[in-house]
Amino acid sequence: MALTALFFYLFAGVTVMSGLLVIVARNPVHAVLWLILAFFNAAGLFVLLGAEFLAMILVVVYVGAVAVLFLFVVMMLDVDFASLRAGFIRHASIGAFVGLVLLVELIMVVGFRVVGKASDVVAGAAKAPASTGPVLTNTEALGRLLYTQYVYFFQAAGLILLVAMIGAIVLTLRHKEGIRRQSIAAQNARTPAAAIEVVKLAPGQVIVPSGERRG
């Protein structure tokens, strides 16, 4: 138990600290790297909760895809982060005020309920792991739920992703003229007879190979 608590505070502390560093880091590349560290520690928290599938998904999707994409964008775009941050400082007081209001609301709404029901929560937590029935791994259990009880939501989410894909293509794809595209079929169909040309060359004669004519 003590070990779990130790790791919880380790992961949670590093998550909060690296989250803070994401915001204050001067160099945007460093900020993205701190973000990746935050993701890794959040994955660690998931492992502590026994949700190893979510932990792996977090690492694969967020670290593997999203954060790397961020890194690419940050490195490729010439975004003037210094001026962005100047605006941040100027509006910091407003932002802090909005944040404070939201925090007070959250405490008002949730705070007293948690205090009131803390005993129930503890009792529930003690009972929860004692569930019986066939032992399923996380992944198996998620899969069974996803394709039975939640199949409607699953399919609806698939439709939403289809719309996102169509949208991205509609709004950005442009068919440009005069582009040399790779045609794998044509490449595979190429035979030595079509590709090699045997030329008899008299001494002193110069020829231009047909392959170099394209420049």
Next chain:
Amino acid sequence: MSALAVYAPLLPELILALGAMALLMLGVFRPEAQEEAGRIMWLAVAVLLASGFAVLQGAGKQQLFDGAFVIDSFGRFMKIVVLVAAAGALVLSFDEMSERKALKFEYPVLVLLAATGMMMMVSANNLISLYLGLELQSLALYVVAAIRRDSTRSSEAGLKYFVLGALSSGMLLYGASLLYGFAGATSFEAIAAAARSPGAGQDLLLVFGLVFLLVGIAFKISAVPFHMWTPDVYEGAPTPVTAFFASAPKVAAMALFIRIVISMFAGVQPQWQQIVVFLAIASMLLGAFAAIRQTNIKRLMAYSSIANMGYALVGLAAGTVEGVQGVLLYMAIYVVMTLGAFAVILAMRRDGTAIEDISELAGLSKTNLPMAFAMAMFMFSLAGIPPLAGFFAKLYVFMAAIKAELYTLAVIGVLASVVGAYYYLRIVKLMFFDEAGQPFEPTLPKERAVQWVAMVLVIAFVLPIISAPLVEAAAAAARTLF
């Protein structure tokens, strides 16, 4: 096969989704089909009609997927209105699609997918299915708003809609998470049961959740004070797209609004009633006053739609069967009037470019009398002048409000509609009494067909043979929620 028969009530949605995918494949793999994009549009209209036919085959009340998806006569009524609105808007886009090639073949596909999302919204009986339906609809609409990507205004409209829509989705999700925290479940029935328990109205978690959820939906129906995006998006988006925006999504979001407050929050009526009353008053007043100074007809229609949502909410504020019946009738009539008015706006064309200035309508009665007459009928109807359909729509919602003893709301509503009548009648005056300008291009047959069908419906609504089945269907639909 018997296992699949369980899903038979899902047929309308399946037809739409599979039809959209089939049309997408047709457009992608048959490049020559893109040349005649009009054909894809007609196929899309056929898919919408087939789906509507499937909706009409259903009967009774059924639940699917552990109650996440509900089919009842309220849902059927709203689905038919949504499908008719989407089909009408597609017919109006024919010219832009096939003659001027301004819209790509993906447009009807996205409209079909948006319609799928709207059907899911209408049938939603769970916070998760609510959100998924709403996002499917919204995401398709964001893309459609920006579909003319080489036009700065269209891109701006899409971006603005996207950013503000994402914000409203965030609010809605925050409210949904609070409600889940309150009830411990996401299904509407479980939340309704928890909300009926004594003292639930004082629970801050429920009240905050209710407010945030309604804010998210008020954004979708563009009720004041969540209306800011509407004029800009309506003006920037291509006109056929605006016609679509002003009709079908409003109906779906209103259906969601009704189902949430009537069936989910029945136990805390005083709490949601004050929100709906405020939204109604603010929308009616702002819609009436802000439209006066508009010079662009699409912006005018945007403010008109804001005001109309306010009038529809008057019926909902009553929270009675008559009130919901009034809202259903109001939405059905609103869709007909709006599509008719947009059929006229689309026909305002000179040398191949669309005209959007209201002053260009001057003297239309001398150059194109049928069109001027149709527009006059829509304007009279929107202003609520008897015996046109718009009068009966307002009559039903105001009567419901008076029966529920919301006298202040009804009086403000009537006063706002008097102010609103000014700018509708100004257009009639422009068309019939001002000096004629240059004539517009001849109206295309499809636009004329929509104009005439809508006009006949608006005028003939006074006859019981037209109105009685609609009123009866709306009453039956409203009763299923109580």
